Amino acid sequence: MNAPGPPIATERLPPDAVPRAAALLAAGALVAFPTETVYGLGADARNARAVASVFEAKGRPHFNPLICHFPEAEAAFAEVLPDARARRLAAAFWPGPLTLVLPRRPESRIDLLAGAGLDTLAVRVPAHPLALALLRAVALPVAAPSANRSGAVSPTSAAHVLEGLSGRVAAVLDGGDCPVGVESTVLDLTGAGPVLLRPGGVPVEALEAAIGPVGRALPLAAAEASRTLRSPGLLLSHYAPGLPVRLAAGSVGPDEALLAFGAPLPGAGATWNLSESGDLAEAAARLFAGLRWLDAEGTRLGLRGIAAMPVPERGLGLAINDRLARAAAPRG
Template sequence: MTALLHDAAEAAALLRAGELVAFATETVYGLGADARNDRAVAAIFEAKGRPHFNPLICHFPDAEAAWAEVRADGRARALAAAFWPGPLTLVLPRRADSRVALLAGAGLDTLALRVPAHPQALALLRAAGTPVAAPSANRSGRVSPTSSAHVLEELSGRVAAVLEGGECAVGVESSVLDLSSPGGAALLRPGGVPAEAIAAVVGPVGRPVPPGAGPAPTHRSPGLLLSHYAPTLPLRLEADAAAPDEALLAFGPAPPGAGALFQLSAARDLREAAARLFAGLRALDAAGQRQGLRGIAAMPIPAEGLGEAIRDRLARAAAPR
C-alpha cells in the first residue's frame, strides 16, 4: 500500500532505506530513489514499466552538492547561477570518483542533474543526504503527473510513499541541456527554461530536431543510437557457455570454462541483474582486455519485466559499430 506523507524527514528516511518515494517539484512529480543505491534505481524502471534504461535526472539540494559528482565548467556554473534552483537539467561529464549508481546514468560517462525549486523537494533532498534519481512519477509513456492524486492513480502499490506537495507550478518537465562536449551546448529537451534564456547566458544552443522532421541529432541523447556505449570487446548474446578465451556475463547458474566471469544474479532476480548490468559490462571489458580475451558472451535474459530493458541494453551493446 502506498502511503501519502506530509513530512519530508519521514520520506527521506524511506529513501535512505532503499524505498521509492514520489515527490513534487516545480515541474512535475518525480519518482525518487537513492541515486547511490543500485537496487533502488533499478526499482524505478520496474515501477514505471520503463522499456529502456534511459539516463535518469539526479536531484541535489544545491549546486555544490551537484558539482561533487560531475566536472562543471564555467558554462555550467553560469547557468546554475542563473537558473538553479529551477527547471533546468544539465548533462555533464561524470567524475571518476562519483558514487552515483552507473544505472542512474544508463552506463554513460555523463550525468544529468538539477536543483529543483520546490521548497518541499529541497527539504527532502537536504534531509535525505544523498542525490535522488527521479524521472516523472508515472507509468512509462503516460502523461506526467502534476498532483499527488495523479501519482496515486498511476503508481499506487508500486511505491512506498507519495510526499504531498500540492500542484506543480510549472507543469512541464525541465529543459535538458547537454554540456558534455567543450565545443558547444545542445538542447536535448525543451522545457521549463526557454532556449532563448539559456542562449543569453552561454551563447548559441543547438536545438533538437522536431519529431518527424528529420533524423535524430547525433549529439549525446539517451537511448537513441543502435550501438550505444558498448564495451571495447565484442559482445555475443544468448550464449549457453563461454570459451576459455571469452568472458561470461552470467544470469543464473554459470557453466564453467570462461576466461572471466561476472554474475548478474545467481538467483535469476531481474532487479538484481538490472542493478549490476553496467558494472558487469565494465568489469568484464577491463578483465578481458587485461587477459587478452577475444570477447564477452552474455547468457540469455528472459523478456519479461526488467528483462526487456536488460535485453535492449545488451542488444545495443552488441550491435555492429
C-alpha cells in the first residue's frame, strides 16, 4: 500500500455542521461521524478514490470489506438482494447496530473495493440521529469502517478519532460519546442458514428470536487464512493496544494494568473498571475507552501489559470477549 499523502488540516465540526460534512463527503473527502456503536470513517461508497483513501488512511488490508451505511432500509436494499429474513431483521433492528451481508445487486454502483471484490455487500442503517442526518443530507451510500488506524482500538469519541487520524481525514463530525461502544453485529444471509460473522451491538439471542437458529462463522485464524473475509472486523489481531493483553486474569501484579469487570482484583498498577455492577451494556460502552486509557497510562507508568478479568459469554459479553481476543492475539 502506498504511503498516505501529506497531512491535511482535519476540521472538528460541531453537530450543526451536517451540511459541511455532507459537502465534504460528496466531494470525495473522508469524514468521520458518530454512530450508536463507534465513530465511522465515512467515504462516498461509489467513489473509487474515496474508498481507496479509507484504506490508505487506516492502513487497512484490502481484503477486509467495509460496511455501507444508509438512511433507511429501502436505500440499502437498492444495492443488495434482500430475502424475507433480511426484511424481517431490518424491520426489527434498523435503525440499529446490525449489519447484514447480502448478495450485491448486479446494477449496484458501489465501488468493488468497498466489498473487497466479493459478490456481497455489508449494509446497515445506523441509529445515531447525527449519522442519519448526515446520510440523508449526502444522499449517497457511505462506506464507513471504524475511524481508527487499522488494528488499533476503535474510537468512541471525536477525540479518539483525532488521536489516530488527525491530518489523514478532512473532518470529524463531533456527536459526543457513542452509547453502545462496540461495533455492529454482522450477520451473513447469503447462504441457506444465517451465519454470525461478528458479535456486536445486537445480541445473537435477539436475532434468533426473530429468525430462528443462527450459525457461527469459521474460527478467526481460519477466516484470516482464507483471505476472503465476507465481513469487517474478522482479522485475527485487531483492536490492539500497544501493551500486550492477558485474558481471563484471576490475579494481577503491580507491573500490570487491570481491565476490571465487577469487583476489581487487588494489586494492579492501574485499573479501569468496565462495570463495577457487572452490567454488560455499560461494559461494552466503556471497553474501547478503557483499553485506550490503560494503554496510555500503563505505558506512562512503565507497566508490562494489561490483564483483563473474565466477562460472561452471553449477550453483549460475546462482543466484548470477541474484541478482547483480537486485542490479545499474537502480532504478526
